[in-house]
Amino acid sequence: xxxxxxxxxxxxxxxxxxxxxxxxxxxxxxxxxxxxxxxxxxxxxxxxxxxxxxxxxxxxxxxxxxxxxxxxxxxxxxxxxxxxxxxxxxxxxxxxxxxxxxxxxx
Amino acid sequence: xxxxxxxxxxxxxxxxxxxxxxxxxxxxxxxxxxxxxxxxxxxxxxxxxxxxxxxxxxxxxxxxxxxxxxxxxxxxxxxxxxxxxxxxxxxxxxxxxxxxxxxxxxxxxxxxxxxxxxxxxx
Numbered sequence: 001x002x003x004x005x006x007x008x009x010x011x012x013x014x015x016x017x018x019x020x021x022x023x024x025x026x027x028x029x030x031x032x033x034x035x036x037x038x039x040x041x042x043x044x045x046x047x048x049x050x051x052x053x054x055x056x057x058x059x060x061x062x063x064x065x066x067x068x069x070x071x072x073x074x075x076x077x078x079x080x081x082x083x084x085x086x087x088x089x090x091x092x093x094x095x096x097x098x099x100x101x102x103x104x105x106x
Numbered sequence: 107x108x109x110x111x112x113x114x115x116x117x118x119x120x121x122x123x124x125x126x127x128x129x130x131x132x133x134x135x136x137x138x139x140x141x142x143x144x145x146x147x148x149x150x151x152x153x154x155x156x157x158x159x160x161x162x163x164x165x166x167x168x169x170x171x172x173x174x175x176x177x178x179x180x181x182x183x184x185x186x187x188x189x190x191x192x193x194x195x196x197x198x199x200x201x202x203x204x205x206x207x208x209x210x211x212x213x214x215x216x217x218x219x220x221x222x223x224x225x226x227x228x
Contacts, residue, residue, distance in 0.1 A: 034214050036151075043201055043218035044143075044151065055216065087151055091213035095167050096141070096153040 002026050002090050006099035013104065019075040021102045023088035028068045032092035035064055035073045038101075039084045047086075048073065078104070108132040108217040110202050115222030122192050122226075128185040128202030128219055135183040136160060139205035141215060142176065142187045144198035154200070155187065159208035169195075192226045199223050 003026035013019050023033065031051035036044040046055045048064035051071055061076040075082055083106055088099040114126040128140070142154040155176040156165045164176050175188040185202050200222055203215035 032213075036215075038151075043220055044203075044215075045218070046214070046216045049206070049214045049216075089151075089213075089215075094165050094210075094213075096156070096213045098151040098153070101150045 001095055002029060002092060002097050004088055004090055004097050004099040006086075006088055006102050008102060009100065010103040010105060012106065013078055014106070015078055015080060017078050019078055019082075019104055021073045021086055021088075021104075023066075023071040023073070023099050025069045025071075025090055025092075029090045029092035031067045032090055033064075033066065033071050034089045034091055035062075036087045036089065037082075037084045038087065044087065049091075075104075108204060110204065110217060110219035112200065112202055112219045112222040115200065115224045117225050117227065118192055119228050120193055120226055123188070123190045124192065124224060126187040126189065126200055126202075126222060126224070128187075130183045130185065130202075130204070133204070135178075136180045137208055139208055139210050139212065140176075140178060140185045141203045141205065141210075141213075142185075143201045143203055143215070143218075144196075145201070145221070146195075146198045149198075152198070156205070156210040156213070157185070158210050163210050165210050189224070192224075194226050197224065197226045 033051045035048040038044045109131045111129045141156040157176045202219045204217040206214045
């Protein structure tokens with residue numbers, strides 16, 4: 001199974017600041033990498049697919065990049081509604097696996 | 107709009123069985139693969155199972171293989187998860203999710219239901 005490791009596990013930031021979350025895969029997954037946002041008590045929401053493609057309706061302050069084993073999710077200017085937990089997920093092969101999550105807190 | 111509505115959760119004893127349902131609307135149900143993903147209390151996301159749009163291809167996590175069965179009914183636009191031999195480790199919120207394509211190998215989940223809680227306890 002491909003292991004997905006996110007860092008940091010949590011980060012504290014202020015509104016307007018830039019936030020960066022890293023995801024590393026245990027083997028190369030090309031750009032088969034997705035990012036999800038989850039707020040407490042809510043379902044996950046797809047933000048970024050194929051490493052860098054913005055899902056419809058997602059604000060442009062979210063961006064993703066990377067390929068192979070190393071990926072980054074960037075939130076250029078944090079807004080109050082962005083405080084949530086973020087998960088990366090590899091779509092390269094089965095089993096589909098997620099990172100452990102990164103909680104973005106105020 | 108795509109809507110996914112899970113039901114069927116509830117308390118079950120260890121060793122028991124439960125069937126979850128996910129009613130889908132707002133899209134062509136047979137065109138897209140579907141998955142179940144679960145989340146234990148306070149924990150991260152764990153993929154459980156996927157089924158192709160036509161229902162002819164399925165995939166399971168090792169942790170549920172042989173105990174859980176995924177299926178779909180195109181006449182009812184409903185996805186199912188039959189869960190048998192449940193243990194405390196199966197306690198979680200179970201989400202159904204829609205893939206972006208019809209095959210299980212397209213493992214991007216672009217719409218999720220609100221989840222249904224399955225506590226397994228005596």
